[in-house]
Amino acid sequence: MIRPAPAAKFRPGDAVRVLTTEKEGHVRTPAYVKGKRGEISHVLGTFPDPESLAYGGNGLPEKVLYRVVFRQADLWESYEGSTADALYVDVYEHWLEPAGEEG
Amino acid sequence: MSGNGHDGHPHEELRHESSPWAARIRAVEELLVEKGVFTHEEVRAQIEHTEARTHENGARLVARAWVDPEFKNLLLSDTKAACSELGIDASGPVELAVVENTERVHNLIVCTLCSCYPRPILGRPPDWYKSFAYRSRAVREPRAVMREFGLELPEGVEVVVHDSTADLRYMVLPARPPGAEGMSEEELAALVTRDSLIGVAIPREPARTQ
Numbered sequence: 001m002i003r004p005a006p007a008a009k010f011r012p013g014d015a016v017r018v019l020t021t022e023k024e025g026h027v028r029t030p031a032y033v034k035g036k037r038g039e040i041s042h043v044l045g046t047f048p049d050p051e052s053l054a055y056g057g058n059g060l061p062e063k064v065l066y067r068v069v070f071r072q073a074d075l076w077e078s079y080e081g082s083t084a085d086a087l088y089v090d091v092y093e094h095w096l097e098p099a100g101e102e103g
Numbered sequence: 104m105s106g107n108g109h110d111g112h113p114h115e116e117l118r119h120e121s122s123p124w125a126a127r128i129r130a131v132e133e134l135l136v137e138k139g140v141f142t143h144e145e146v147r148a149q150i151e152h153t154e155a156r157t158h159e160n161g162a163r164l165v166a167r168a169w170v171d172p173e174f175k176n177l178l179l180s181d182t183k184a185a186c187s188e189l190g191i192d193a194s195g196p197v198e199l200a201v202v203e204n205t206e207r208v209h210n211l212i213v214c215t216l217c218s219c220y221p222r223p224i225l226g227r228p229p230d231w232y233k234s235f236a237y238r239s240r241a242v243r244e245p246r247a248v249m250r251e252f253g254l255e256l257p258e259g260v261e262v263v264v265h266d267s268t269a270d271l272r273y274m275v276l277p278a279r280p281p282g283a284e285g286m287s288e289e290e291l292a293a294l295v296t297r298d299s300l301i302g303v304a305i306p307r308e309p310a311r312t313q
């Protein structure tokens with residue numbers, strides 16, 4: 001953890017899914033992980049909300065940021081490489097929901 | 104780009120200077136100076152500061168981590184504290200993180216949304232890092248991208264891509280090349296290339312340096 005996040009909703013190891021919300025503006029969630037299932041790798045801390053900061057807002061309320069790990073094979077059709085290959089993206093909490101059982 | 108060199112002599116520098124973007128930046132700068140937000144001197148000093156930083160800072164961090172396991176742990180757990188120990192100014196608002204290459208894992212850094220880069224320790228990003236091609240392909244076909252940089256990884260090595268889309272900026276801690284035993288920290292730092300700190304390459308082998 002880089003900054004404190006006492007109110008973090010998720011913990012390392014939790015299965016999460018990235019929301020598919022269409023949202024205009026300074027959104028830091030890349031489209032290719034939307035709707036994809038991943039796992040919390042690190043709780044990174046609480047940071048000002050970039051979607052507010054970008055437009056002169058005060059960044060409040062702050063958002064908890066997580067490092068989320070995805071399997072490359074889950075992200076791309078016909079991915080070339082090992083099934084162990086992984087991709088990490090830093091995603092804010094309001095873009096994540098708990099993912100149920102795999103399948 | 105249309106309008107490029109219709110006199111038959113494309114002039115890279117002039118074209119940049121006279122582009123609409125450059126004109127807009129100049130206009131914004133003038134307005135902000137007029138409003139007293141900053142001075143031209145501060146802008147000039149900031150440009151100088153930005154251009155003075157290079158990947159040499161990153162190379163020093165790596166060389167120290169190769170010879171000092173305790174420092175390596177600090178670099179991986181608290182990158183800013185490790186920077187302070189070497190007198191590197193990383194006090195800005197941006198958080199830094201370092202990911203370690205091992206025999207089993209190779210890391211690659213990209214920012215698909217723009218060009219986020221750990222400037223305090225690596226300086227300005229190379230142009231290709233900001234290109235649409237790198238940004239889109241590094242996440243989807245990292246092994247092909249690395250091959251184009253001349254890096255063919257063994258099958259058994261796991262490729263891990265970090266898309267730095269938020270408040271952290273990443274650097275790779277590459278593995279110490281074979282044959283670098285007994286070298287001084289300064290000699291080791293000279294083996295660490297910029298590209299090896301992004302992950303599209305690995306450090307030079309000692310025999311190839313003078």
